[in-house]
Amino acid sequence: GENVEQHPSTLSVQEGDSAVIKCTYSDSASNYFPWYKQELGKRPQLIIDIRSNVGEKKDQRIAVTLNKTAKHFSLHITETQPEDSAVYFCAAYVTGNQFYFGTGTSLTVIP
Amino acid sequence: KAGVTQTPRYLIKTRGQQVTLSCSPISGHRSVSWYQQTPGQGLQFLFEYFSETQRNKGNFPGRFSGRQFSNSRSEMNVSTLELGDSALYLCASSLVTLAIGAGELFFGEGSRLTVL
Numbered sequence: 001g002e003n004v005e006q007h008p009s010t011l012s013v014q015e016g017d018s019a020v021i022k023c024t025y026s027d028s029a030s031n032y033f034p035w036y037k038q039e040l041g042k043r044p045q046l047i048i049d050i051r052s053n054v055g056e057k058k059d060q061r062i063a064v065t066l067n068k069t070a071k072h073f074s075l076h077i078t079e080t081q082p083e084d085s086a087v088y089f090c091a092a093y094v095t096g097n098q099f100y101f102g103t104g105t106s107l108t109v110i111p
Numbered sequence: 112k113a114g115v116t117q118t119p120r121y122l123i124k125t126r127g128q129q130v131t132l133s134c135s136p137i138s139g140h141r142s143v144s145w146y147q148q149t150p151g152q153g154l155q156f157l158f159e160y161f162s163e164t165q166r167n168k169g170n171f172p173g174r175f176s177g178r179q180f181s182n183s184r185s186e187m188n189v190s191t192l193e194l195g196d197s198a199l200y201l202c203a204s205s206l207v208t209l210a211i212g213a214g215e216l217f218f219g220e221g222s223r224l225t226v227l
Contacts, residue, residue, distance in 0.1 A: 001170075002203075006153075009151075025155070031213075032213040034213075034215070034216075036216075036218075042220065043114075043115075043201070043218040043219060043220045043221065044154070044201070044216075044218045045218070046215045046216065048213070071158070087155060089154060091154075093209070093210065093213040096209075096210055097167065097209070098144075098159065098169065098209055099144075099156060099165050099209070099213070099216070100156070101146075101153045101154040101155070101156075102145065102153055102155050103151060103152060103153040111117045
């Protein structure tokens with residue numbers, strides 16, 4: 001089955017700096033790649049997603065890039081703010097199958 | 112629109128017991144999937160139900176089971192609990208069954224199970 005690896009597991013940045021989280025996947029049939037944010041004690045929520053026919057997608061300070069050849073995708077957060085502190089999960093979906101999640105990245109934005 | 116509701120939020124059981132968790136999806140969502148979240152392991156897929164039918168199952172032992180009712184509410188059951196079953200169990204609802212496509216998953220707040 002699909003295997004999703006996520007790095008780094010923890011990340012600390014100064015407020016205003018950028019943060020980048022990377023995920024790799026193994027199944028070339030994966031075609032949908034969402035990112036979920038989970039604040040402490042709260043439910044995961046979708047923040048951005050990308051489908052396999054697109055290379056990059058942006059939403060204000062958040063962007064996701066996808067490299068299908070290398071089988072990796074990344075989350076970019078610019079101008080980080082303290083409220084960006086959370087655990088971020090990447091996932092890959094194979095049609096007819098399920099979501100495979102990464103192990104999460106705990107992001108801390110230091111004021 | 113009400114979000115996904117899970118009950119109970121917290122529970123403590125002892126080894127060998129069984130537990131039932133409940134999930135009420137967003138109105139109109141017929142797909143409910145369940146995930147186990149543990150530190151360092153991320154979210155691991157347990158199974159998905161759509162229109163009262165299990166559509167897919169993850170790599171968990173048969174002690175983990177579920178069902179879905181005609182109103183789309185779902186339950187999962189874990190029998191003969193083991194210490195390693197301690198985790199946050201999340202359910203998520205979506206409009207489309209994972210068997211044919213993917214869209215946003217709307218998660219509940221989870222049921223935190225502690226096995227002593």
